[in-house]
Amino acid sequence: MSLVFRWSGLWLLALPMIPSFGKTLTLPLADAPVSLDWNGLSTMIEAPIILNLNEGLFDYDPLNRTLVPAIAESVTKSPDLKEYTFKIRKDAKWSDGRPILAGDFADAWIKLLSPQSVSIYIYYLFDIENAKEFNSKELLDPARVGISVIDDHTLKIQLKHAHSNWERNTAFWPLFPIRKDQIEKFGSNWWRAGVMISSGPFVLHSYEAGKSVVLKRNPHYAKIATDIDRVEFKIGSPPEEIVKKFKSGAFDLIWGVPTDLLHKEFAETEIGNSEILRVHLLALNSTKFPMNDPEFRKGFLQAISPEDLLPGHSKQLIPQKTFIPPPMNGSTGSARLPFDIKQARAHIKKSGVLIGPKLKIRILTILIEPFYSIARNLQNQLLQNLGLEVELAAHQSKDYTAYMNLGDYAATLITWTAKVLSSQDFLLPYSREATYNRMNYSNSLFDQRIFEGLQAKESRDAGLKFLEAQRLLGVEDAVATPLFREQASTLISPSIKFIYFNHMGIPILKKATH
Secondary structure, three states: OOEEEOOOOEEEOOOOOOOOOOOOEEEOOHHHHOOOOOOOOOOOOOOHHHHHHOOOOOEEOOOOEEEOOEEEEEEEEEOOOEEEEEEOOOOOOOOOOEEEEHHHHHHHHHHHHHOOOOOOHHHHHHOHHHHHHEEEEEEOOOHHOOEEEOOOOOEEEEEEOOOOOOOOHHHHHHOOOHHHHHHHHHHHHHHOOOOOOOOOOEEEEEEEEEEOEEEEEOOOOOOOOOOOEEEEEEEEEOOOHHHHHHHOOOOOEEOOHHHHHHHOOOOOOOOEEEEEEEEEEEEEEEOOOOOHHHHHHHHHHOOOOOHHHHOOOOOOEEOHHHHHHHHOOOOOOOOOOOOOOHHHHHHHHOOOOOOOOOOOEEEEEEEEOOOHHHHHHHHHHHHHHHHOEEEEEEEEEHHHHHHHHHHOEEEEEEEEEOOOOOOOHHHHHHOOOOOOOOOOOOOOOHHHHHHHHHHHHOOOHHHHHHHHHHHHHHHHHOOOOEEEEEEEEEEOOOOOOOOOOOOOOOOOOOOEEO
């Protein structure tokens, strides 16, 4: 049985209805999705949906965070570590039953690299021969990019330099396969409910704007282990309401709610805690007055005491001195300027920038707790320590992301979550390789230290190079400072088993049982 419905003036044929076994999982979603186009515009808001709809060549086992084959059967690497050959499982199928082919990955990666691409994650492919040149229009022929389809189930890539574990990039959603035929047929509507064809354990069933997103089990997913037939994401409830709904049984699990609120409401309940590979930092726009003066930047950052920014006794955030969180390589040491009001004022004086009523610093932040309280505390510190007036621009998730991409603020409170389990994932967003470098930062030595860390044969040497890169960012050039790393608290109904949270703090549902 199938459904036919009308959307945007078009009659569309929905995917075949999956027989219902009556088991539904209901969970909150912080905000309405901007787009479910995983190859283009997508953010952490959409991640819980996208990561349960689709897979890449490789994936991270959320239980132990080890890299495992997903759509790939295997990968073979050349002795010089510049050529990777992926074999694709022959039982891997799209949700419409068509086999997933090597060309579906090639199509996705060329689309991502297109000069017309709007993704901020293009640089995850820049290790590939001629990828950056194609994206920048220095090279116009996509056939010259080092991505080759050998046959339906064999994909080969040629890298510019040796890389010992490049396959981990394929676990990140922009590198998931796409269906070029669907995009050609439906254009920008290819990811809509009733049209989208997915490669993972679930398929998009419906999306009611601002209210809910519903997934159904993908009957063609070969590795299905869940007995959950239906997943419903309820959109936009505030944290207090999410907690209330979990208490009443309306939600089967909750995560991403302020930890302090959970501990207050569930004092006698065992709350699950796990480290998210996430760092919160303050980034300065190095081309915008007065942050274009390095002495002013140093004074600004040295007037901030991160430990005193935390509201009350926060259990969610832990002060952090490096841009790379533990236990990852490069997380030992310090990459931030020490809090010192006397030195801060000396740097400001040396910059020649006059602090007074005419100078106002605008800081962009997200309007959720505890982060808004952190921004308020930052505002108060700068006024007290430097006499500097700070104006806060606080926005909800979607608007915050849009404003952040405009780069119109002197400083931004940023959260960076590891998309790939690697130390350089926390550094590359600030390199010249990054598609959107929100600090407008450019230092060839910074880029060189990252590359040297990647090429280092010993773990200790790699860690030292990564720390040197971080010190350039946070101390010598003073364009950013790390503030906190994050611990996530989760609550899951006792009747739900085998839900795991990955390194981004996203619930992975493909093994869940009710």
